[in-house]
Amino acid sequence: MECQICKRQVRLNSALCRYHSLALRRLLRRYDAWQKAAQVEWKEYLRRLDSNPFTGAWIREIIAWSDAAGKSQEDLKRLANLSTATPQDP
Amino acid sequence: MVPDRTSSKYTFVLAEKPQAAARIAQALATQRPVKKRLRDLPYYEVDWNGNHLVIAPAIGHLYGVAQERRGSPWPVFNVTWKPIYEVDRTKTRLKSWLAALKTLGDSAESFISATDYDVEGSLIAYTILKYALNADLEHARRVKFSTLSRQELQEAFLHPQPSLDYGLIEAGRARHELDWLFGINTSRALMSALREAGLFEKLSAGRVQSPTLYEVVKREAAIRSFVPIPYYSIMATAEVDGAVFPAYYEKEKLQSLQEAVQVVEDCNGNFGSIKAIHTSERHVPPPPPFNLGALQREAYRHFHSTPSRTLRVAESLYLQALISYPRTDSQKLPPSIGYHAILDGLARSRNYAPLIANLQKEERTLRPAEGERDDTAHPAIYPTGNLPSSGLSNEEHRLLDLVIHRFLAVFSTPYVKELTQLTITVQEHSFRATGSRLLAEGWLRYYHPYSSIAVLPLPPLTEGQDVFLKSVQYAEMYTQPPAQYNSSSLLRFMERHEIGTKATRAETIETLQRRGYVKGDPMQATELGWATVETLKRNFRELLSVDLTRHFEERLAEIERGAKTREEALQEAVVFLKDVFGKFAETSKENSKELATAVRNARRDSSVLGSCPVCKTGEIRIIISGRTGKRFAGCSRYFDGACKYTTPLPQKGSVEPLHRVCQTCGHPTVRIRYYRARPWLLCINPECPKKAGWRKHGVSDLQKASPA
Numbered sequence: 001m002e003c004q005i006c007k008r009q010v011r012l013n014s015a016l017c018r019y020h021s022l023a024l025r026r027l028l029r030r031y032d033a034w035q036k037a038a039q040v041e042w043k044e045y046l047r048r049l050d051s052n053p054f055t056g057a058w059i060r061e062i063i064a065w066s067d068a069a070g071k072s073q074e075d076l077k078r079l080a081n082l083s084t085a086t087p088q089d090p
Numbered sequence: 091m092v093p094d095r096t097s098s099k100y101t102f103v104l105a106e107k108p109q110a111a112a113r114i115a116q117a118l119a120t121q122r123p124v125k126k127r128l129r130d131l132p133y134y135e136v137d138w139n140g141n142h143l144v145i146a147p148a149i150g151h152l153y154g155v156a157q158e159r160r161g162s163p164w165p166v167f168n169v170t171w172k173p174i175y176e177v178d179r180t181k182t183r184l185k186s187w188l189a190a191l192k193t194l195g196d197s198a199e200s201f202i203s204a205t206d207y208d209v210e211g212s213l214i215a216y217t218i219l220k221y222a223l224n225a226d227l228e229h230a231r232r233v234k235f236s237t238l239s240r241q242e243l244q245e246a247f248l249h250p251q252p253s254l255d256y257g258l259i260e261a262g263r264a265r266h267e268l269d270w271l272f273g274i275n276t277s278r279a280l281m282s283a284l285r286e287a288g289l290f291e292k293l294s295a296g297r298v299q300s301p302t303l304y305e306v307v308k309r310e311a312a313i314r315s316f317v318p319i320p321y322y323s324i325m326a327t328a329e330v331d332g333a334v335f336p337a338y339y340e341k342e343k344l345q346s347l348q349e350a351v352q353v354v355e356d357c358n359g360n361f362g363s364i365k366a367i368h369t370s371e372r373h374v375p376p377p378p379p380f381n382l383g384a385l386q387r388e389a390y391r392h393f394h395s396t397p398s399r400t401l402r403v404a405e406s407l408y409l410q411a412l413i414s415y416p417r418t419d420s421q422k423l424p425p426s427i428g429y430h431a432i433l434d435g436l437a438r439s440r441n442y443a444p445l446i447a448n449l450q451k452e453e454r455t456l457r458p459a460e461g462e463r464d465d466t467a468h469p470a471i472y473p474t475g476n477l478p479s480s481g482l483s484n485e486e487h488r489l490l491d492l493v494i495h496r497f498l499a500v501f502s503t504p505y506v507k508e509l510t511q512l513t514i515t516v517q518e519h520s521f522r523a524t525g526s527r528l529l530a531e532g533w534l535r536y537y538h539p540y541s542s543i544a545v546l547p548l549p550p551l552t553e554g555q556d557v558f559l560k561s562v563q564y565a566e567m568y569t570q571p572p573a574q575y576n577s578s579s580l581l582r583f584m585e586r587h588e589i590g591t592k593a594t595r596a597e598t599i600e601t602l603q604r605r606g607y608v609k610g611d612p613m614q615a616t617e618l619g620w621a622t623v624e625t626l627k628r629n630f631r632e633l634l635s636v637d638l639t640r641h642f643e644e645r646l647a648e649i650e651r652g653a654k655t656r657e658e659a660l661q662e663a664v665v666f667l668k669d670v671f672g673k674f675a676e677t678s679k680e681n682s683k684e685l686a687t688a689v690r691n692a693r694r695d696s697s698v699l700g701s702c703p704v705c706k707t708g709e710i711r712i713i714i715s716g717r718t719g720k721r722f723a724g725c726s727r728y729f730d731g732a733c734k735y736t737t738p739l740p741q742k743g744s745v746e747p748l749h750r751v752c753q754t755c756g757h758p759t760v761r762i763r764y765y766r767a768r769p770w771l772l773c774i775n776p777e778c779p780k781k782a783g784w785r786k787h788g789v790s791d792l793q794k795a796s797p798a
Contacts, residue, residue: 034320054318
């Protein structure tokens with residue numbers, strides 16, 4: 001199987017490679033801090049991240065991919081839970 | 091031809107480099123030394139202290155580690171030392187050099203090792219004396235010096251050490267053999283995995299290189315997966331009796347917008363009062379003298395000179411007897427180097443005379459500031475007090491200037507800064523303001539222009555005084571990702587984790603760039619770098635750990651101290667490697683697929699310069715002509731017949747796509763790299779208006795390019 005974003009090899013039945021899985025988990029986890037700080041909705045969160053110069057490249061790729069594939073926050077959460085990548089950084 | 095007096099008894103002195111041999115000969119000769127040549131090898135004959143000396147140079151390492159039998163399958167664990175021209179095919183010209191040394195050494199009565207006093211220098215002399223000259227090592231002597239100044243060299247030759255420095259030699263042998271065992275086996279493992287996919291590419295891994303690459307990759311991963319989080323900071327403009335100054339809210343980071351808006355509403359345009367004023371003095375002592383790492387970092391900061399370049403320039407200054415030996419860890423300057431004599435020497439330059447006069451007036455007793463690091467072999471880097479006799483290059487000149495200013499600064503006093511901190515209260519909120527002024531310039535005066543401090547005076551204020559908060563505003567800020575590594579910060583990482591040596595760290599960084607594992611500065615891991623780390627992580631995870639590297643560094647230090655033997659360390663490495671390589675074959679298919687994809691992409695990346703400026707649909711690629719073997723750039727749609735665009739490229743050096751277009755004409759730009767020279771940026775368009783001036787001076791486009 002290949003990562004749906006970068007075509008890297010993925011292990012088992014994951015849709016994303018370990019790098020994009022890591023990025024996805026971070027994207028989901030940081031939403032709480034954004035909500036507390038700026039009270040933004042999920043879509044607005046993604047929009048603002050996409051236009052922020054400090055946002056990482058993999059995060060942007062996740063945003064673009066989820067937008068193109070019409071993935072909701074719930075879809076992404078399910079995907080993150082299904083991901084088989086190891087939790088540590090590369 | 092053998093020297094005239096080889097029939098009589100003479101002592102063979104081995105220097106590390108030709109320039110060092112010349113310096114030694116000049117220092118010891120009462121008259122002008124006699125320079126001779128045997129094939130390519132220059133050497134000198136000198137009468138010194140009743141002995142006839144033949145002084146000949148090595149030219150770096152003339153022996154290297156190799157496997158015992160060529161073509162053995164990996165893993166290989168049998169190592170031997172062979173002449174460098176057999177190990178490295180690019181060094182065949184050293185065959186005659188080594189033969190000439192052998193001829194000179196054959197009739198020598200005794201031997202003195204006068205190479206640089208460190209692990210590498212001692213090893214260079216040992217391997218040549220042992221393998222090439224077949225010398226009586228029991229009676230070989232060693233001279234120790236830290237500068238190539240006449241006085242120090244004469245002192246060193248008057249009192250040579252009675253034997254070779256076997257602690258350093260054994261540690262050096264062990265380091266080379268360990269690095270070879272780790273490097274050759276892991277590199278071959280990577281390349282054999284790639285070969286399974288039908289590709290060939292020179293890939294390398296190693297005990298020091300791999301953890302360093304892994305660190306760059308980890309940093310890159312942290313940056314690529316970074317999610318910035320907003321926070322809010324509040325700044326006020328405070329006014330007292332018409333004077334304004336900035337003040338900051340007591341909490342530097344507010345986590346919510348709501349809270350920030352509330353503070354602004356409560357405080358903007360209101361009066362507060364000064365609750366407390368606290369004044370303190372900060373004494374900042376002079377920095378310690380330079381060791382190699384600090385010099386490389388400072389040179390990067392001020393001149394953007396890479397660590398390897400700084401080392402080369404520093405070595406050149408050392409060989410000209412202008413600074414002491416640069417490959418040192420020490421931050422100490424013992425009185426034996428002769429502080430006053432150095433200052434007197436430097437005072438002959440009108441650039442430094444006023445500073446030195448001032449320093450000698452201020453400091454009756456010279457006592458340098460020192461750091462904690464020490465190096466048993468050499469003191470910190472210091473100027474010898476000699477002034478350059480002929481023109482130095484710009485790079486040499488500015489590095490020497492930096493070393494001299496640092497040397498002067500370490501003898502000076504701390505600079506003193508007065509800090510004033512005050513608190514302004516408005517309702518239940520507090521703001522802080524900080525002012526500073528310089529009370530005593532201290533060492534900053536001597537280290538100018540390489541240091542500067544910001545001062546921000548506050549108006550005269552008293553406690554209880556009313557303050558008008560003219561404007562209070564919040565700013566939305568974001569947490570930021572860690573910075574990418576650059577040559578300097580990566581060097582600091584290696585130093586902090588004690589991986590590699592002061593002499594090899596810069597070279598390791600250069601190797602990562604040369605192999606295409608990282609690119610740019612700040613550094614970005616390439617896809618090949620990622621894939622290599624992935625493969626290593628799957629198969630040789632321990633090799634990526636700084637712990638393993640550090641463990642063997644400790645072993646090497648123990649060997650140097652005589653607490654362990656070289657054989658024990660090697661045995662330990664072999665047991666470890668055998669275990670690791672046993673597992674490699676199991677994941678071979680996975681390794682080869684991932685590496686092959688990365689290599690193909692890397693090749694593609696390095697040959698595509700950008701989109702075609704003519705047809706706008708094709709890609710400009712680097713093409714090697716099958717007929718002439720020459721390199722040029724052309725549109726990928728040439729073979730469709732859709733676009734005929736081609737343009738010449740320089741035939742020498744490497745061409746690196748910048749993936750940027752020329753601001754003037756819109757054609758792709760490239761970076762041209764020549765060996766050990768500054769890279770050049772070049773627009774590939776020969777008709778680019780920026781190049782109009784070149785043609786006027788009759789310079790071909792491809793001979794001249796704008797400096798990077």
